[in-house]
Amino acid sequence: MRSVQKANISPFARLAVALYLGRTPQEKAMTHPVELEIEGMHCAACVARVEKALGAVQGVESATANLATERARVQLTGGVPTAELVSAVEATGFAARPARGREGLQELARAQQRRESALTRRAAISLLLAALVMALSMGVGGIQAPGRMVALLSGLVVFVGGRDFFSGALQQLRHRSSDMNTLVALGSLTAWTWSVVALEFQAAFRAQGMQADYWFDGAAMIVAFLLVGRALEARARRRAGDALRGLLTLGAPTARRLRSDGSEQEIRSEDLLVADRVVVRPGEIVPVDGKIVEGRAAVDESMFTGESVPVSRDVGDTVHAATRNVDGRLVIEALAVGADTAVARIVELVESAQASKSSTQQRVDRIASVFVPVVLGIAALTFTVWAFVPGAGLPFAIERFVTVLIIACPCAMGLATPAALLVGTGRGAERGILFADPGALEGISELDVVLLDKTGTMTSGEPEVTDHGSIDRASDAEELMAGAAAVEAGSEHPLGRAIAGWASVSQAAGAPVVENFRSVAGRGVQGMINGALWQIGSPGWMLELGIDIDALAHTVGDQERRGRTTLIVAIDGVARGWISLADRPREGAAEVVAALHARGIRTVLLTGDRQEVAVAVASELGIESVEAECLPEDKARHIMALREAGARVAMVGDGINDAIALAEADLGIAFASGADVAREAASITLMRNDPQDLVTALDLGQRTARTIRQNLTWAFLYNGLGIPVAAGAFIGLGVTVSPVFGAAAMAMSSVSVLLNSLRLRR
Numbered sequence: 001m002r003s004v005q006k007a008n009i010s011p012f013a014r015l016a017v018a019l020y021l022g023r024t025p026q027e028k029a030m031t032h033p034v035e036l037e038i039e040g041m042h043c044a045a046c047v048a049r050v051e052k053a054l055g056a057v058q059g060v061e062s063a064t065a066n067l068a069t070e071r072a073r074v075q076l077t078g079g080v081p082t083a084e085l086v087s088a089v090e091a092t093g094f095a096a097r098p099a100r101g102r103e104g105l106q107e108l109a110r111a112q113q114r115r116e117s118a119l120t121r122r123a124a125i126s127l128l129l130a131a132l133v134m135a136l137s138m139g140v141g142g143i144q145a146p147g148r149m150v151a152l153l154s155g156l157v158v159f160v161g162g163r164d165f166f167s168g169a170l171q172q173l174r175h176r177s178s179d180m181n182t183l184v185a186l187g188s189l190t191a192w193t194w195s196v197v198a199l200e201f202q203a204a205f206r207a208q209g210m211q212a213d214y215w216f217d218g219a220a221m222i223v224a225f226l227l228v229g230r231a232l233e234a235r236a237r238r239r240a241g242d243a244l245r246g247l248l249t250l251g252a253p254t255a256r257r258l259r260s261d262g263s264e265q266e267i268r269s270e271d272l273l274v275a276d277r278v279v280v281r282p283g284e285i286v287p288v289d290g291k292i293v294e295g296r297a298a299v300d301e302s303m304f305t306g307e308s309v310p311v312s313r314d315v316g317d318t319v320h321a322a323t324r325n326v327d328g329r330l331v332i333e334a335l336a337v338g339a340d341t342a343v344a345r346i347v348e349l350v351e352s353a354q355a356s357k358s359s360t361q362q363r364v365d366r367i368a369s370v371f372v373p374v375v376l377g378i379a380a381l382t383f384t385v386w387a388f389v390p391g392a393g394l395p396f397a398i399e400r401f402v403t404v405l406i407i408a409c410p411c412a413m414g415l416a417t418p419a420a421l422l423v424g425t426g427r428g429a430e431r432g433i434l435f436a437d438p439g440a441l442e443g444i445s446e447l448d449v450v451l452l453d454k455t456g457t458m459t460s461g462e463p464e465v466t467d468h469g470s471i472d473r474a475s476d477a478e479e480l481m482a483g484a485a486a487v488e489a490g491s492e493h494p495l496g497r498a499i500a501g502w503a504s505v506s507q508a509a510g511a512p513v514v515e516n517f518r519s520v521a522g523r524g525v526q527g528m529i530n531g532a533l534w535q536i537g538s539p540g541w542m543l544e545l546g547i548d549i550d551a552l553a554h555t556v557g558d559q560e561r562r563g564r565t566t567l568i569v570a571i572d573g574v575a576r577g578w579i580s581l582a583d584r585p586r587e588g589a590a591e592v593v594a595a596l597h598a599r600g601i602r603t604v605l606l607t608g609d610r611q612e613v614a615v616a617v618a619s620e621l622g623i624e625s626v627e628a629e630c631l632p633e634d635k636a637r638h639i640m641a642l643r644e645a646g647a648r649v650a651m652v653g654d655g656i657n658d659a660i661a662l663a664e665a666d667l668g669i670a671f672a673s674g675a676d677v678a679r680e681a682a683s684i685t686l687m688r689n690d691p692q693d694l695v696t697a698l699d700l701g702q703r704t705a706r707t708i709r710q711n712l713t714w715a716f717l718y719n720g721l722g723i724p725v726a727a728g729a730f731i732g733l734g735v736t737v738s739p740v741f742g743a744a745a746m747a748m749s750s751v752s753v754l755l756n757s758l759r760l761r762r
Contacts, residue, residue, distance in 0.1 A: 032075075032076055033073055033074065033075050033076070034073075034074045034076060034080075034082060034085065034098070035071055035072070035073050035074070035098070035099035036071065036072045036074065036082075036085060036086065036089065036096045036097065036098060036099060037070060037071055037096065037097050037098075037099050037100070038050055038065060038070055038071060038072050038089060038094055038095070038096050039070065039094060039095040039096070040093070040094040040095055040168065040171075041065065041067055041070060041094060042067075042168070042179060042180050042181065045178070045179045045180065045371060045372045046067070046094070046179050046180075047065045047066075047067050049092045049093075049094075049177060049179075050063075050065040050072055050089055050092060050094060051063050051064060051065050051072070052092075053088045053089055053091060053092045054072060054074055054085060054088055054089065056088065057080060057084060057085060057088050058078075058080070059076055059077055059078035059079070059080040060074055060075070060076060060077075060080065060085075061075040061076065061077045062074070062075045063075070066418050066422075067415055067418055069418070069422060071099060072089070072096075082098050086098070091175065092175055092177065093168075093171035093172050093174065093175045093177070112234060115234055116231060116234040116235050119227060119230050119231040119234055120231045122161055122227055122231075123161075123224065123227035123228045123230070123231045125161065126157045126161035126162075126220070126223060126224040126227050127224040127225075127227075127228060129153055129156060129157045129161070129220065129224075130154075130157050130217070130220035130221045130223070130224035132153060133150055133153050133154045133157070133216055133217045133220045133221075134217040134220070134221065136149070136150050136153070137150055137216060137217040138217075147199045148199070150216045150217075151192075151195065151196055151199060151216055153216075153220070154192060154195070154216035154217070154219055154220040155192060157219075157220040157223050157224060158188050158189070158192050158219050158220060158223050161223055161224065161227060162184070162185075162188060162223035162226070162227065164181070165181045165184040165185045165188070165223070165226070166181075166185045166189075167181075168181030168182075168185070169181040169182045169184075169185035169186070178372045178373060178376065179372055180372070182372060182376070183372065183375060183376075183405045183406065183408055184222075184223075184226055184405070184406065186376075186405055187222065187401075187402045187403075187405035187406040187739065188219050188222050188223050188402075188406075190398060190401065190402050190405075191215050191218055191219040191222065191398075191402045191739060192215075192216065192219040194215070194395070194398050195215050195216045195219060198395070215399070215402075215739065217740075218402075218738065218739045218740045219739075221740040221744075222402075222406055222739055222740060222742075225740070225744045225746075226746065229746070229748060229750060229751055232751045232754075251269065251285065251287070251321055251322050251341075251343060251344075252269050252284065252285035252286065252287040252321070252322075253268065253269060254266055254267065254268055254269060254287075255267060255268075255269045255272055255278045255287035255288070256278055256279040256280075256281075257272065257276050257277070257278055258276075258277040258278060258279055258331060264279055269287040269288070269321075269337075269338070270337075270338050272287065272288055272334055272337045272338070273334070273337065274334050274335065274336065274337060275333060275334060276288075276333075276334045276337075277293065277331055277332065277333050277334070278290070278331070278332050278334065279329065279330070279331055280325045280329070280330045280331075280332060281325065281329055282297070282325055282326065282327050282328060282329070283324070283325065283326070284324070284325050285321075285322060285323070285324055285325075286299070286319050286320065286321055286322065286323050286324070286325060286330075286332065287321055287337075288321050288332060288334040288335070288336065288337050288341065289318070289319070289320050289321050289334070289335050289336035289337075289340075289341045289342055290318070290319060290332040290333050290334045290335045290336070291316065291317070291318055291319075291332065291333050291335060292313055292314065292315050292316065292317050292318075292319060292330055292331070292332055293315060293331050293332065293333050294315065294330070294331035295315070295328055295329050295330040295331055296312070296313070296314045296315070296328050296330075297312075297313060297325050297326060297327055297328025297329070297330050298310035298311065298312055298313070298326040298327050298328070299311055299312075299313045299319055299323050299324065299325055299326060300323060300324040300326055301319075301320070301323045310326045310327075313330075318335070319332060320341065320342050320343065321336075321341040321342065321343050321344070322341075322343040371408070371413065371719075372408075375404065375405065375408040375723070376405075378404055378723060378727060379401050379404040379405050379727075380401075382397075382400045382401055382404050382726075382727040382728065383397045383398065383400065383401035384397075385397075386400050386401075386728060399738075399739065400726065400727055400728045402739045403726040403727075403737060403738065403739045403742045404723060404726045404727050406726075406739050406742040406746060407722045407723060407725075407726040407737065407742035407745060407746055408719060408722070408723055408726075408746070412711070412714065412715035412718060412719070412749040412750045412752075412753050413712075413715045413716070413719070415711070415750055415753050415754060415757075416708065416711035416712045416714075416715045416753050417708050417711070417712070419711070419753060419754050419757040420704050420707040420708045420711060420756075420757040420760065421441060421442075421704065421708075422757070423704075423757045423758060423760040423761060424441050424700060424701075424703075424704035424707075424760050425441060426761075427700060427760055427761055428441070428697065428700055431693070431696055431700070432686065432687035432688040432690075432693060433684065433685075433686060433687070433693055433696060433697045433700065434684065434685040434687060435683070435684055436682070436683045436684065436685070437683060439683070440667060440683040440684050440701075441700070441701050441704050441705075442701065442704065442705055442708070443648070443666060443667050443683075443701070444650070444667055444684065444697055444698055444700075444701035444702075445698070445701040445702040445704070445705035445706075446648050446705070447601050447648050447649070447650050447666075447667065447698075448601065448602065448647040448648045448649070449601065449602045449603075449604060449642055449647050449648070449649050449650070450596055450601055450602070450603050450604070450649075450650045450651075450652060450694075451603075451604045451605075451606045451635075451638070451639065451649065451650065451651045451652065451661065451665070452593075452603060452604065452605055452606065452623065452652050453606060453607060453651075453652060453653035453654065453655065453658050453661075454583075454605055454606075454607035454609055454613075454614060454617055455583055455607065455609065455655070456654045456655060456671070456673075456674065457586075457652055457653055457654050457658075457671065457691075458585055458586060458589045458605070458617065458621060458623075458691065459583040459584060459585050459586060459589075459617065460583060460584055460585075460586055461583065462494065462498065462583065463494055463495055463498045463565070463581040463582065463583055464498055464502070464581060464582065464583070464584045465498055465499060465502040465579060465580070465581055466564055466580050466581060466582045466584070467559070467564075467579075467580045468480070468481050468577065468578065468579040468580065469555070469577055469578055470576060470577040471551050471552065471575060471576055471577060477577060480569050480576055480577040481499075481502075481579070482512065483512055483529055483534055483569075483571075484499055484534070484536045484567075484569050484579060485499050485500045485502070486512040486513075486514050486527075486529065487514050487517065487525055487526065487527040487529070487534050487536055488500045488525060488536060489514070490514065490517040490519070490525070490527070491519055491525050492519075493519070493525075495565065495567065495581055496525060498581055499536075499567075499579060499581070512529045512530070513529070513530075514527040514528065514529055514534075515527065515528040515529075516528045520537065520541065523537050523538060523540075523541035523544070524536050524537015524538060524541050524567065525537065532571050532572050533571070533572050533573070534569070534570070534571055535547075535569075535570045535571075536567055536568070536569050536570075536579070537567060537568065538567060538568070539552075539556055539566065539568055541568075542568045542570060542575065545570075545573070546573075547568070547570050547573055547574070547575055548574075548575060549568055549575050551575065552566075552568060552575060552578055555578055556568075556578070559578075559580040560612060561612055561616075562582075562612075562616050563582060563610075563612055563613035563614070563615065563616025563617055564580040564581060564582040564613075564616070565580065565581050565582065566578055566579070566580045566581075567579045567580075567581070582613075582616075583617075585617065585620060585621055586690075586691050588690070588691055588692045589621050589691045590620070590621045590622055591692070591695075592691045592692060592694055592695055593621050593622045593623055594622060595695045595698075596694075596695070596698075597622070597624075599698065602624055602625070603622075603623045603624050603625070604623070604624065604625040604626070604627060604638075605617065605618040605621075605623045605625070605626045605627070605628075606627045606630060606635050606638060606651070606661065607626075607627070607628055607629075607630060608628075608629060608630050608631065609628060609629070610628060610629065611626070611628040611629060613628075614626045614627075614628035614629075615628070632658075632659070632660045632661070633660065635651075635658070635660065635661035635664075636660045636661050636663075636664045638661075639651060639661055639664045639665050640664060643664075643665075643666065648666050648667075649665045649666050649667070650665055650666065650667040650668070650669055651664070651665035651667070651668050651669065652669045652670075652694060653668075653669075653670060653674070654670055654671040654673065654674025655674060658670075658674075659680075659681045660681075662681040662682045663681040667683055667684065668681055668682035668683050668684070669682055669683075669684045669685075669686065669694065669697070670682035670684070670685055670686070671685075671686050671689045672685055672686065672687045672688075672689060673689045684697060700760070703760055704760060707756060707757055707759070707760060710756055711753045711756055711757065714749070714752060714753065714756075715749065715753060718745070718749045722737075722742070722745060725737055726742055
């Protein structure tokens with residue numbers, strides 16, 4: 001059976017499809033990803049060649065290379081040796097090695113730092129030499145330097161400072177390919193070689209009536225400007241990956257394992273095993289996901305929850321790796337270690353998203369894959385045309401040829417989308433918003449409708465006391481509440497726990513003593529207080545007991561219309577009062593709905609709860625439409641209907657019953673506190689369980705999409721206008737550019753794309 005995605009199949013089959021990323025379980029078991037570190041990619045054409053080489057290997061299902069992260073992610077369907085993948089990449093002229101996880105990213109950061117420093121030094125020296133060449137060529141200060149000295153200084157800049165361009169071009173030539181290095185090397189070599197020829201054969205040119213111009217200064221400035229651009233680009237790339245590396249540094253590199261004799265052994269965190277016990281002292285980072293078996297402490301969980309105030313944790317509580325013990329000694333039994341911890345899974349998810357490609361990037365890559373050959377063709381055509389134009393001459397034709405080669409910039413196109421997505425997903429991770437793929441980051445900016453689950457998503461998921469009262473003045477409402485809470489203290493039912501918790505008397509001194517407590521399943525509870533029989537339960541149970549509740553009929557009806565559950569309090573067979581409870585909206589939920597409406601997005605409350613409850617919650621939050629009493633497949637059908645009508649739909653939920661809808665929607669958004677199956681079906685996870693993060697994710701998605709559009713507009717506009725101007729198409733209007741200006745423009749084009757993307761970090 002072939003892979004299927006969003007086909008016309010049953011909702012439960014659709015969920016299975018979504019959870020297994022579009023593959024059948026058998027296919028899922030047979031596939032696995034491999035990541036490679038790629039060195040030497042400089043433009044979108046490089047990316048296309050790496051992907052083509054990896055895709056040609058037998059057993060590779062798909063391959064995506066990322067220029068911004070300098071990695072390739074390969075999905076394998078068979079037992080392909082990693083060495084074979086590395087060889088395939090190296091055959092295209094790039095260096096490759098298996099990705100090394102935390103160490104690999106940290107080593108990449110160090111390598112980027114070294115590369116940036118080396119490029120900065122080389123660019124500074126080249127720029128100084130190029131400026132000297134220009135000054136000597138122009139005779140500044142009346143100094144007339146010998147032509148061969150100027151040629152030598154210019155050659156140092158071109159061939160020593162720009163050696164990476166030539167080595168890259170030769171590497172591509174050996175593999176019968178071309179890239180940005182080809183354009184730069186060919187352009188600067190042509191400019192310098194022509195200048196040497198013009199210098200050595202000036203007399204012969206003059207004898208033929210030709211002007212023997214030479215551009216030693218131009219050739220040097222071309223390379224110097226491009227080196228400055230590469231140095232700035234290297235710095236921007238390193239900064240773009242800071243968020244992911246920041247996540248990696250959160251973990252504890254070492255841990256204190258507790259031996260059976262009570263002594264402590266310091267080991268690397270990755271060497272810990274499940275069931276090991278570790279000691280975490282005040283101020284230290286928790287190295288595992290585990291359960292506290294000894295001690296009590298305040299734990300800073302801000303990276304997961306966003307709460308700045310440390311949370312008290314005691315024996316039996318669960319703590320996570322990368323959280324910080326604030327003030328007590330803890331002994332923790334490991335439940336998950338290394339790559340299985342929550343923080344490691346977060347890093348893996350962010351890495352996966354950054355390694356993937358959006359649909360926009362795929363379209364750009366198809367254009368970029370033919371960009372360099374097309375530019376070479378345009379440059380050759382430009383030279384040929386101008387060489388035969390009367391009055392133009394060979395020197396002018398060569399100048400136009402060089403300028404076309406130099407000004408063309410596939411780098412800007414190659415970086416436009418991945419740079420923005422890299423920064424955007426990293427910024428999201430810092431804010432507790434995890435995007436499973438880049439399509440989710442782009443897609444959230446294009447929504448028409450957001451469907452909101454009620455329980456646990458827009459509400460707290462736990463009932464709370466909203467109101468209470470007595471029938472007559474003879475019964476004090478607060479005394480009734482205290483007695484009811486005392487009886488409910490023995491209950492395990494959520495409504496009972498809510499009443500006991502609201503009154504805070506179950507553990508208080510002087511609380512009424514309850515005897516003969518009994519819970520009646522599905523009805524209520526009862527107990528004796530000071531010889532009187534107290535019964536707290538549903539109106540239906542009261543009627544079964546023969547207790548008259550006519551005096552409360554209006555109150556019960558009013559509370560139900562407001563979406564609340566009402567319990568009756570009876571003493572010795574007489575109804576005395578009532579307590580109403582409801583699942584209250586989360587703090588800030590109404591503001592989230594208002595923010596969605598302000599952005600032109602429709603909202604629908606999609607819930608399995610009763611109609612009156614759903615309407616009451618929707619009214620309180622300002623949600624436009626309500627679909628109540630929905631089974632899981634009903635939710636999926638409602639989403640399918642909206643999508644078939646042309647709407648782009650997001651589903652926000654957290655329960656098992658939401659998983660089908662999350663998988664069916666264009667965009668599934670789940671809270672981290674929700675069911676595992678819901679998180680697996682979602683493409684965005686909100687780690688802090690705060691509805692406000694939905695608006696944050698929406699804003700981040702819109703900013704990222706806007707940045708991508710800006711980057712692509714600049715990249716295509718730059719190349720679309722720059723190449724014709726460089727070819728001399730507008731020379732009749734007096735508009736032309738020199739090779740030096742073209743080099744500066746090319747260098748700044750890719751830098752501008754990166755700097756624009758880095759604005760997302762604000």
